[in-house]
């Protein structure tokens with residue numbers, strides 16, 4: 288049986304539905320009391336600590352024992368109380384603090400040159416400065432509101448989620464193939480987006496300038512609110528990165544998912560938005576003529592039909608020579624290309640919400656997403672904290688508490704985090720510590736023998 292002390296209400300609440308039913312239904316997802324139990328029994332502290340230590344928690348003489356303690360964590364408490372520059376010397380300090388504070392949100396900041404909690408001691412000396420930080424990406428569905436018609440703002444559904452899936456595929460492939468990064472963690476933000484953590488040593492040590500250069504690599508020109516075109520693809524051929532993104536991800540995402548799910552050509556207002564992207568008057572009036580004469584006799588979906596008509600016209604005959612097919616690509620890019628919050632990527636000291644947090648509005652856990660199976664990820668079925676506690680209640684509680692999570696649907700996420708991300712990451716961290724230690728030893732030997 289799982290019980291939670293109700294801080295403001297006074298009495299104990301039992302979350303199993305038999306004795307004293309919680310006022311909210313489980314699907315409502317979030318309750319501060321649920322959070323206490325979540326942090327008490329389910330949050331994967333040890334895995335989290337291992338990740339954030341990057342191999343520096345071992346006994347190897349080359350490991351940096353101060354590493355974890357120089358990391359900034361930030362807690363958002365109930366009533367929007369915001370605690371920045373929290374730091375912990377070890378796993379148990381972190382665990383005790385999180386359990387005590389019960390933060391609604393935990394953010395991760397950079398590793399500083401000195402313990403961030405003691406930064407005031409170094410004030411004025413310019414000693415306190417960020418030295419390492421994962422390369423991070425933040426993609427938020429609200430940035431896609433002009434290309435999704437199913438929902439807007441904070442809402443997401445399975446008809447617009449393919450936009451996030453396309454972003455994961457494009458960015459993940461590019462980070463691995465073009466930049467050579469290997470240790471990449473994708474995380475559901477809990478409601479309407481995804482976060483990406485690139486954790487390779489060489490990614491963590493990038494300067495702000497280098498981060499900005501990577502962000503710019505992903506950045507496509509986008510017009511302002513009023514401009515007709517959101518994206519302009521210039522030059523005789525597409526950059527190889529854009530060409531690959533188009534043929535491997537975006538074209539298919541547009542044609543087999545978004546076109547029909549978002550009903551992109553279904554109304555005059557919607558198709559006019561697309562015709563606006565084609566600068567040739569004769570083509571647009573031709574298409575407009577066919578679409579206004581709207582007898583829906585065809586068995587085919589009107590969106591697929593109109594898209595085929597548009598493509599045929601732009602890619603065939605006399606228009607082919609005029610480079611009109613580029614506009615087909617521009618339309619696809621406008622509707623599907625990842626929209627990044629570049630500022631988050633560019634600056635080392637930008638905070639980003641930690642994986643395995645509970646989203647305070649939805650109650651959903653910020654679980655990792657497997658980029659190789661991101662098509663299968665369904666944001667509407669990600670477990671909520673309430674659901675996990677119900678599963679805990681249903682499970683046998685007599686087994687040792689270390690693996691409580693394994694008896695809930697959080698188990699799958701933690702096992703994936705360990706096997707696909709943490710284990711290979713720590714292996715390469717160990718190798719890196721080993722080789723830089725050996726290099727140092729060799730160096731000092733050389734200077735001695737001289």
Ligand SMILES: [Zn+2]
Nearest residue numbers: 437438444447
């Ligand atoms: Zn939607």
